[in-house]
Amino acid sequence: MSLNNHSILIVEDEPSLIFTLRDTLETEGYQTRVAENGDQALSIIEEMPPDLMILDVMLPGMSGFDVCQKIREQNLNFPIIILTARDQEIDKVTGLNIGADDYITKPFGVKELLARIKARLRRSDEFNNGNTGTITLGDVQLNLDTATVIRPDGEFELTTREVEVLRFLSGFPNEPVTRKALLEHVWRYEHSTSTRTVDVHISKLRTKIEMQPEDPRYLVTMHGVGYMLKLKQNS
Ligand code: CA
Numbered sequence: 001m002s003l004n005n006h007s008i009l010i011v012e013d014e015p016s017l018i019f020t021l022r023d024t025l026e027t028e029g030y031q032t033r034v035a036e037n038g039d040q041a042l043s044i045i046e047e048m049p050p051d052l053m054i055l056d057v058m059l060p061g062m063s064g065f066d067v068c069q070k071i072r073e074q075n076l077n078f079p080i081i082i083l084t085a086r087d088q089e090i091d092k093v094t095g096l097n098i099g100a101d102d103y104i105t106k107p108f109g110v111k112e113l114l115a116r117i118k119a120r121l122r123r124s125d126e127f128n129n130g131n132t133g134t135i136t137l138g139d140v141q142l143n144l145d146t147a148t149v150i151r152p153d154g155e156f157e158l159t160t161r162e163v164e165v166l167r168f169l170s171g172f173p174n175e176p177v178t179r180k181a182l183l184e185h186v187w188r189y190e191h192s193t194s195t196r197t198v199d200v201h202i203s204k205l206r207t208k209i210e211m212q213p214e215d216p217r218y219l220v221t222m223h224g225v226g227y228m229l230k231l232k233q234n235s
Contacts, residue, residue: 006121007031009050011041011067012083013059017106021054024110025117038062042070049076052121054113055100056083065098072099079120083108096188123171135170135231137218140209142166149208156208161186165201166209169219169229178226202227 008030010021018034025032033050035041037060041053053071057064068080082103096103102116133145141150144163149156158166164186169177179195187193202221206213218230 005029005031006051007033007048008117009033009035009041009044009053011035011038011053011059011064012056013037014056017056020110021113024114028114030117036060038064038067038070041067045071045076049078051124052079052081052117054081054083054117058085065094068100069098077124079124081113081116081120096184097190099188135166137209137231139211140218142209144170151211158205158208161201162205162208165205166229169227170231173229173231176222176225176228180226182226198226 008025010018010025010032012018012021012034013036018036022032022034033044035044039062041055044050045053055064055067059067064082068082071080079101080099082100083106084103085106101120104113104116133143135142135144139152142148142158143150144158144167147158147160147163149158165182168182168186179198182198183189183193183195187197202219203213206216206219209219210216220228220230222228
């Protein structure tokens with residue numbers, strides 16, 4: 001296994017688990033830093049955000065959920081994997097609602113954790129490399145960082161949700177994405193959402209990014225599946 005240069009922040013207060021995590025991750029070539037509570041984690045992140053964070057929920061002082069929320073409020077988007085000792089659906093839902101990318105229940109196997117970490121890092125690397133925040137759809141320019149659409153007939157503003165939808169879809173260019181995946185990752189299991197919610201937002205979004213929204217060329221419907229964002233592949 002070659003050195004991979006990704007940095008991982010471990011936020012955990014249990015010494016034996018810190019030891020195990022550190023040992024496992026460093027053996028795999030990751031650079032690690034450790035915080036034993038939320039305040040420490042936030043100041044480490046302020047110095048230099050990690051590529052990924054492993055975050056225990058049950059911490060002294062600020063809970064892992066609070067830490068996660070504070071990070072997302074600062075618009076930091078590195079992947080966060082939450083560790084929970086309580087095998088409860090509510091934790092998963094809460095975690096995903098406040099911006100965690102994945103969660104894993106203690107006790108967990110090292111192999112499972114490493115697989116999750118690799119999957120998350122691969123996805124965020126692809127996203128960071130392939131996506132500078134601007135997307136070109138024919139005559140239409142989308143700037144996701146400023147939430148604006150520049151078209152021959154004027155400039156339009158995107159809502160936060162529309163930006164999230166586009167960011168998610170652009171992570172899987174030219175691939176069908178299910179309504180369920182959009183609900184899970186963009187709406188994060190919010191109450192009173194359904195696949196209909198997704199359809200309504202997509203229709204609205206098309207009026208902004210498609211010159212002929214009734215006959216979309218870029219944000220297309222995949223019948224019986226969901227949606228696909230057609231992009232020219234970067235060569
Ligand atoms: Ca703990």
